[in-house]
Ligand SMILES: NC(=O)C1=CN([C@@H]2O[C@H](COP(=O)(O)OP(=O)(O)OC[C@H]3O[C@@H](n4cnc5c(N)ncnc54)[C@H](OP(=O)(O)O)[C@@H]3O)[C@@H](O)[C@H]2O)C=CC1
């Protein structure tokens with residue numbers, strides 16, 4: 451429960467909030483809490499201490515110093531490091547404090563808390579379902595009351611209320627299941643697009659094949675992911691066992707649909723894709739309006755060449771996501787309350803392809819009869835399989851190696867792609883907010 455303003459003012463005057471890990475998300479939280487009038491302290495690795503001298507909150511040398519004086523401690527470190535870092539600082543936690551974390555998959559985080567925190571400490575975890583450069587207003591923020599008194603939970607919820615996000619209450623198991631369904635597969639698709647372009651030695655904005663709004667969305671989001679730190683995506687996929695299954699299904703769906711196309715098994719392909727369409731989109735109300743359309747996305751192109759004509763495209767990456775949702779029994783609309791901006795865009799683009807009259811038939815026809823996309827689709831299948839095996843090996847090193855190679859390939863365009871992608875996301879999030887009648891959120 452969010453407390454009354456007067457009660458929050460009392461907490462602000464008496465409680466200290468500690469953030470361990472002042473990277474992108476930790477800094478976002480520390481700055482926002484401090485701007486809202488909370489007493490905040492934080493730390494990063496000791497060797498980074500001097501980087502934070504201009505921050506408007508107290509920066510300490512290490513997590514022991516943060517833990518011993520803070521009434522709320524939030525760990526905001528890499529998923530890969532969570533157990534190691536919690537083990538280090540947990541014994542220094544102040545008596546009576548409440549502890550949480552920001553990692554994107556909660557199983558490993560909760561295990562670390564269970565194992566290393568003294569039993570009398572409360573645990574309330576959280577997850578902001580957006581990146582650090584997105585306006586927090588109206589975005590989903592998951593709160594997990596794992597083991598806490600009402601007073602501790604209310605303290606954490608009241609603290610987080612200054613972000614103006616939409617609070618979603620889940621168990622950690624529900625959280626991990628939903629984020630595997632939404633984030634992990636979304637990332638797998640966009641990561642695979644990047645690797646396929648890289649392996650084909652192609653910058654998609656230089657190739658007239660990738661024309662039009664849907665293609666702009668694919669390119670901008672893929673490059674946006676490759677502009678980030680690899681560990682965010684690695685941690686989220688590797689630490690979440692449900693994600694392995696989803697990503698494998700995505701790779702299998704890509705392989706099987708592509709096999710049907712190259713064998714020219716039109717009837718089987720149509721039957722399978724239309725059954726998937728029915729499973730995923732069949733229950734949408736008659737008056738459902740599409741979130742996205744090709745015209746809206748047309749303007750967000752990285753290409754210097756004016757668009758000319760239309761190129762056939764099988765849209766294998768989008769056919770495969772609907773097929774995998776259908777195979778896994780996932781109805782993505784059930785998870786909209788927990789959606790990240792990228793998931794909404796992926797769903798929006800997919801919905802556009804599947805629900806615009808005639809478009810799906812056209813792309814299946816292209817996939818079956820046109821060969822101009824075969825090489826790209828083959829590379830896409832290989833890339834999806836590669837990501838699936840990297841995740842199932844659970845190797846951060848392999849993940850990093852694959853990610854960074856493709857990141858380097860796109861480096862010359864990352865700055866411009868981020869600018870265009872930011873504009874695109876801003877427009878889309880405004881559209882989401884208008885549709886839902888909520889507060890308008892967007893890119894900062
Ligand atoms: N970025 C995103 O879009 C989102 C990320 N998350 C999750 O939030 C967490 C943080 O992500 P993000 O901020 O992006 O990542 P960053 O890499 O930007 O931040 C993590 C920070 O923790 C620091 N750190 C590592 N070990 C310690 C330690 N022992 N003591 C203090 N600080 C330490 C790191 O230092 P160094 O770099 O030197 O190792 C780094 O500065 C991750 O678990 C991520 O999955 C959640 C929502 C969105």
Ligand SMILES: O=C(O)C(=O)Cc1ccc(O)cc1
Nearest residue numbers: 554578579580581790791792
């Ligand atoms: O929107 C997305 O999917 C992102 O890529 C940003 C992101 C990354 C990790 C999270 O735990 C939450 C959001």
